[in-house]
Amino acid sequence: MSTDTAATLVPRTSSAISAARSEGFVDVFRPFFDRSGMCLASLDPRVRVVEANVDFFRQFGRSATEVCGQSFYDLLHPSVREKVEQQFARLTEGRRVRFAERMVAVRPGEPAFAGELTGIAVHGENGQVESIMVMVRPEKYERDPQVLTGRKKLLTAMDARILEGVASGVSTVQLAAMLYLSRGGVEYHVSTLLRKLKVSNRPALVSKAYSMGIFGVGSWPPRVLPDYVK
DSSP, X not given: OOHHHHTTBOOOOTTSOOOHHHHHHHHHHHHHHHHHTOEEEEEOTTOBEEEEBHHHHHHHXXXXXXXXXXXXXXXXXXXXXHHHHHHHHHHHTTSOSEEEEEEEEEETTEEEEEEXXXXXXXXXXXXXXXXXXXXXXXXXXXXXXXXXXXXXXXXXXXXXXXXXXXXXXXXXXXXXXXXXXXXXXHHHHHHHHHHHHTOSSHHHHHHHHHHTTOBOTTOXXXXXXXXXXX
């Protein structure tokens, strides 16, 4: 391995767990990830970040000092943490060896971003999980001037309330009762939002809204920023 390639992974902290097999796994696949531009990190069995490549730190807007030794969950938006925690639990408990899940991550001072998170369990000679490799592939959207150029006032007040409800996991029936609409009225607004943000389903709608910065980061339940409301 070349010195330049090796330098793209930031050294782990002294408190991180070291495992020869996981290091070998990283070394074998590291050149591929460096060339692909994919964000790569190694976690310990408690899902703390041991090390990561430069693309990972750049994408999350944090330094190695801020990330290494910290829980990977701290990088995620509250709306997706529970689901991701369930996936990691299945890995560490040996119920599966790999998962792929949509995620929304938060960045200090910047809009959240959505992407695909892949986790792979790395087992030791005793069969126990020694580390977890994670790959983050941020979603890329077309440069649509109606959606991605600046903070356009894309939403009506009702659209905003519907979007907040969908992001909070509120059902169509509950939204209809809360907003004094029929179920058909709620579905109409959801369909309108899908067309505006150019996505095909509700999970993608929520992920794209976060990635565009439509929701304020750090608030729960989700709230649409006034800049996006007509």
